[in-house]
Amino acid sequence: MKESAVAPGAILEIKNLSVVYNHRTLGEVHALSNVSLDVRVGEALGIAGESGSGKSTLLKSILRLFGAGETAEVSGEILYRGRDIMKMRPEELLALRRGGIYMIFQHPYSAFNPVVKIGSQLDETIRLHGSRREAPDLLETCGLDGRIPDLFPHNLSGGQLQRLQFAMALASGARILLSDEPTTSLDAVSQIEIIELLKTLVEKESLTLLFVSHDLSLIKYLTSRAVVFYAGSLIEDSPCGELFKIPLHPYTDALIKCIPSPDRELGVIPGDPPDLSNPPDGCLFFPRCYLASDICRGDVPLMRTRHRVRCFHAGPFTEL
Ligand SMILES: Nc1ncnc2c1ncn2[C@@H]1O[C@H](COP(=O)(O)OP(=O)(O)OP(=O)(O)O)[C@@H](O)[C@H]1O
Ligand code: SF4
Ligand SMILES: [Mg+2]
Numbered sequence: 001m002k003e004s005a006v007a008p009g010a011i012l013e014i015k016n017l018s019v020v021y022n023h024r025t026l027g028e029v030h031a032l033s034n035v036s037l038d039v040r041v042g043e044a045l046g047i048a049g050e051s052g053s054g055k056s057t058l059l060k061s062i063l064r065l066f067g068a069g070e071t072a073e074v075s076g077e078i079l080y081r082g083r084d085i086m087k088m089r090p091e092e093l094l095a096l097r098r099g100g101i102y103m104i105f106q107h108p109y110s111a112f113n114p115v116v117k118i119g120s121q122l123d124e125t126i127r128l129h130g131s132r133r134e135a136p137d138l139l140e141t142c143g144l145d146g147r148i149p150d151l152f153p154h155n156l157s158g159g160q161l162q163r164l165q166f167a168m169a170l171a172s173g174a175r176i177l178l179s180d181e182p183t184t185s186l187d188a189v190s191q192i193e194i195i196e197l198l199k200t201l202v203e204k205e206s207l208t209l210l211f212v213s214h215d216l217s218l219i220k221y222l223t224s225r226a227v228v229f230y231a232g233s234l235i236e237d238s239p240c241g242e243l244f245k246i247p248l249h250p251y252t253d254a255l256i257k258c259i260p261s262p263d264r265e266l267g268v269i270p271g272d273p274p275d276l277s278n279p280p281d282g283c284l285f286f287p288r289c290y291l292a293s294d295i296c297r298g299d300v301p302l303m304r305t306r307h308r309v310r311c312f313h314a315g316p317f318t319e320l
Helices: 055-063 090-098 118-129 135-141 158-171 188-204 216-222 250-257 294-298
Strands: 010-023 027-040 044-048 072-080 101-104 176-180 208-212 225-230 233-239
Touching: 010 055, 010 208, 027 055, 027 072, 027 208, 027 233, 044 055, 044 216, 055 072, 055 090, 055 101, 055 176, 055 208, 090 101, 090 118, 101 158, 118 135, 118 158, 135 158, 158 188, 176 188, 188 208, 188 216, 208 216, 225 250, 233 250
Parallel strands: 044 208, 044 225, 101 176, 176 208
Antiparallel strands: 010 027, 010 072, 225 233
16 A cells, blocks of 8 residues: 655655565565655654664665665655655766765775775865865864875774765765664774764754664664664654653564663563565564554554554553
8 A cells, every 4th residue: 555754844755665675595575665754854863673674775775775786676756855766867866876865884994995095085075076165174073183184994993984984975065864873883982972973963064864773772862753664664753752752663662672771671572573575464563562463463554644653553652
């Protein structure tokens, strides 16, 4: 069934996005199913969910950044400022990747040319985009030393390379940052510094952020609204203030209880997500859900409006 979600002021509108990978041995893998989502200008949106729930596939779909050897059938619409990215010609898509929307990679080393000095790479980006900002300003904004331009990418630490990705994004004039687990390859101190920098940049540079993380506490700290994915389906979408206080979907409730807290025992979600190469009928969370009833076994719950949640027996589960 087609659903739509359009909001005034949206910079990005995703409508009924489905992605099916064609895997050599597994066959068709239904990585995303009928996802509709809007992102407003200047919004910091968190994207949560267990491993394999489709978070990276969502970001890759937005810029069609599928890797070599990945065969993905993508359907639906992805509108950037009202223009459908799915219908863009290759040169328009390239311009979008180099300009409007910038992907911050989890492993930053792969984002740079290893044999070209950093200064040349940054200058090239500034020149290509006719940016009015100069390299020293961009480096300072991102907390980088002015001597870095003379170095090669392999001379920098993971944290410095991550900062450099942000400088490149600013040089490109990007308005949207897509950030997929940007701190998982960093040590604890660098992780905190990068999250602080990201927060500052989003606020001061008025950027729109899509932030993927396994770590719900980071999402709570950094973003104002969060969407939760389960097995390729968007199951809840809510301002963080509501989501963390009054989760409506039993899966979100269970995920939040997995955040370590001195006030309660650490939660566990029993069982495993379904096999996306052979998804079952009905609600995909059914076998793991403590609230499931007969209707959940055969029917797929639709997304409710307002506090968007996809569940027949949605909460609240937490006392108000
Ligand atoms: N190239 C591919 N071929 C086949 N299946 C794939 C491919 N890439 C991802 N998948 C499958 O698609 C589903 C979604 O994967 P995705 O990487 O988007 O999840 P994720 O939420 O980003 O997980 P993680 O938190 O582990 O990064 C998973 O079932 C995954 O195994
Ligand atoms: S629809 Fe049913 S099985 Fe699915 S999450 Fe809601 S209560 Fe649980
Ligand atoms: Mg991922």
